Amino acid sequence: MSTASSFVRNGKKIVAIGRNYMEHVKELNNTAPKEPFFFLKPTSSYVPSGSPVEIPRGVLAHHEVELGVVIGKNGRDILQADAEQYIAGYALAVDMTARNVQDAVKKKGLPWTAAKGFDTFTPIGQFKPKTLIKDPHDLRLSLKINGAFKQNGTTADMIFRIPRLIEHVSSIMALEEGDLLLTGTPSGVGPVAPGDSVECVLTTPEGEVIDELKFDA
Amino acid sequence: MSTASSFVRNGKKIVAIGRNYMEHVKELNNTAPKEPFFFLKPTSSYVPSGSPVEIPRGVLAHHEVELGVVIGKNGRDILQADAEQYIAGYALAVDMTARNVQDAVKKKGLPWTAAKGFDTFTPIGQFKPKTLIKDPHDLRLSLKINGAFKQNGTTADMIFRIPRLIEHVSSIMALEEGDLLLTGTPSGVGPVAPGDSVECVLTTPEGEVIDELKFDA
Numbered sequence: 001m002s003t004a005s006s007f008v009r010n011g012k013k014i015v016a017i018g019r020n021y022m023e024h025v026k027e028l029n030n031t032a033p034k035e036p037f038f039f040l041k042p043t044s045s046y047v048p049s050g051s052p053v054e055i056p057r058g059v060l061a062h063h064e065v066e067l068g069v070v071i072g073k074n075g076r077d078i079l080q081a082d083a084e085q086y087i088a089g090y091a092l093a094v095d096m097t098a099r100n101v102q103d104a105v106k107k108k109g110l111p112w113t114a115a116k117g118f119d120t121f122t123p124i125g126q127f128k129p130k131t132l133i134k135d136p137h138d139l140r141l142s143l144k145i146n147g148a149f150k151q152n153g154t155t156a157d158m159i160f161r162i163p164r165l166i167e168h169v170s171s172i173m174a175l176e177e178g179d180l181l182l183t184g185t186p187s188g189v190g191p192v193a194p195g196d197s198v199e200c201v202l203t204t205p206e207g208e209v210i211d212e213l214k215f216d217a
Numbered sequence: 218m219s220t221a222s223s224f225v226r227n228g229k230k231i232v233a234i235g236r237n238y239m240e241h242v243k244e245l246n247n248t249a250p251k252e253p254f255f256f257l258k259p260t261s262s263y264v265p266s267g268s269p270v271e272i273p274r275g276v277l278a279h280h281e282v283e284l285g286v287v288i289g290k291n292g293r294d295i296l297q298a299d300a301e302q303y304i305a306g307y308a309l310a311v312d313m314t315a316r317n318v319q320d321a322v323k324k325k326g327l328p329w330t331a332a333k334g335f336d337t338f339t340p341i342g343q344f345k346p347k348t349l350i351k352d353p354h355d356l357r358l359s360l361k362i363n364g365a366f367k368q369n370g371t372t373a374d375m376i377f378r379i380p381r382l383i384e385h386v387s388s389i390m391a392l393e394e395g396d397l398l399l400t401g402t403p404s405g406v407g408p409v410a411p412g413d414s415v416e417c418v419l420t421t422p423e424g425e426v427i428d429e430l431k432f433d434a
């Protein structure tokens with residue numbers, strides 16, 4: 001099994017883009033970025049579909065459903081025009097966020113790391129080779145809690161598209177086979193409480209299911 | 218070779234503690250933390266002793282010499298009393314920091330990731346098994362630029378000691394074999410300019426050299 005297809009076990013980093021969908025930028029009263037920005041989540045935060053997400057005491061946990069891009073080979077200073085060659089596939093993911101912790105550290109100018117990095121804070125679907133996906137910028141991303149839609153967006157609404165994200169990140173830090181790039185979340189983020197049942201689906205515009213992801217909190 | 222002794226190649230994360238020496242807290246006009254805080258550096262930022270550090274255009278790069286703790290086995294919610302069992306060894310490291318980028322993101326409440334994560338921004342020494350080190354809280358850490366001392370401190374001055382750091386980090390995210398914990402920098406941080414030659418040494422109080430690290434910028 002390649003490092004890319006076994007990225008959950010063998011990958012080294014998760015690079016997560018912030019504020020990449022305008023409606024989500026607005027719902028958190030943020031301003032739209034002029035260039036992409038990102039943070040790291042530890043791979044120790046991965047949890048496979050079906051396993052529980054643990055919400056630590058005192059944490060207000062928010063869901064952010066996102067398209068994950070699995071890197072297929074090592075590269076630095078990758079040009080947008082070449083970015084496609086560095087993609088092995090995709091996976092559905094949730095960037096769980098301790099929103100109260102994040103709000104506090106943002107005010108103090110401190111790192112986002114703890115707010116984003118708790119164990120089980122990156123529920124992850126299955127590796128889907130890129131050959132299965134015609135257009136990664138034309139996919140529906142949805143998330144339901146206890147059967148009710150909370151997020152239902154399209155990757156067509158990304159502010160910065162995947163090749164631009166790969167170019168930007170790799171101009172700062174090398175991307176390596178098995179790294180996961182989280183591409184930002186559409187609007188509708190909100191709390192996941194202990195006892196909630198969460199279901200996410202990634203589909204084509206025609207409704208064909210590409211990846212699914214479920215967890216209980 | 219174990220994952221711990223080959224941590225530069227095989228480790229998954231670098232967890233770096235901020236503001237863990239009072240004189241350094243003061244020199245950057247920060248306030249002392251009530252509990253440890255930390256950020257992640259990507260392992261793609263490692264560069265072995267002797268290889269050059271690349272300073273990107275527009276970046277004011279600062280040196281922060283630090284004692285690195287190499288984790289020897291996986292653990293979550295590790296108690297201070299048990300922390301020693303999770304340590305495989307130590308290594309001298311420099312937490313290179315794009316200070317102008319960090320100052321800008323701190324003001325905006327944005328992640329520190331890019332400021333800390335550029336390729337070659339974690340010069341790293343050799344793995345030293347813990348059996349070689351009598352007391353990790355009684356070591357001298359020094360850094361010279363072009364032969365002149367810039368940092369010269371002792372790990373005795375850490376605000377939070379290593380067992381407390383391991384307890385704190387592992388209460389949030391699992392530590393894994395091969396992870397590196399950077400324990401903060403003593404005072405004296407400052408710029409490294411292109412053309413500078415940097416030498417760092419880790420010694421016992423008696424002056425016995427434990428690890429060395431050199432790079433040109």
Ligand SMILES: [Mg+2]
Pocket residue numbers: 077170171172173273336
């Ligand atoms: Mg570069």
Ligand SMILES: [Mg+2]
Pocket residue numbers: 016017018064066095182184185
């Ligand atoms: Mg997100």
Ligand SMILES: [Mg+2]
Pocket residue numbers: 233234235281283312399401402
């Ligand atoms: Mg540091």
